[in-house]
Amino acid sequence: MKFKKEKELQLDILIRKEDHTNADKEFHITASTVLNLAKQATEIIKSSESEEKRQFMSYLLQNCLLNGRNLDFTLRNPFNLIAKYSSYPTLQPYGESNSDSKLEKFVS
Numbered sequence: 129m130k131f132k133k134e135k136e137l138q139l140d141i142l143i144r145k146e147d148h149t150n151a152d153k154e155f156h157i158t159a160s161t162v163l164n165l166a167k168q169a170t171e172i173i174k175s176s177e178s179e180e181k182r183q184f185m186s187y188l189l190q191n192c193l194l195n196g197r198n199l200d201f202t203l204r205n206p207f208n209l210i211a212k213y214s215s216y217p218t219l220q221p222y223g224e225s226n227s228d229s230k231l232e233k234f235v236s
Contacts, residue, residue: 166210 189201203211
């Protein structure tokens with residue numbers, strides 16, 4: 129009886145471990161995709177047709193309002209976090225300074 133319970137517990141642990149491993153892989157793929165997309169945003173916009181630009185911008189931005197000649201917007205999650213932490217020196221490649229955001233330059 130004790131042996132059977134231990135085997136069931138072992139099986140349960142193995143299943144949970146596999147679930148966590150799969151979740152880690154999915155997170156890594158998603159994080160990598162988001163970071164690559166953020167890094168290439170300017171190039172994507174410059175090389176896209178109008179409809180593709182609109183779709184891409186709606187993926188990145190929310191609450192867009194035209195305020196005179198200025199576009200007011202909020203970045204969608206997780207792009208808002210990337211922009212927020214992009215100025216942290218510990219998160220930048222060695223020797224790179226990011227005092228001006230590429231997105232800010234593009235939108236201005």
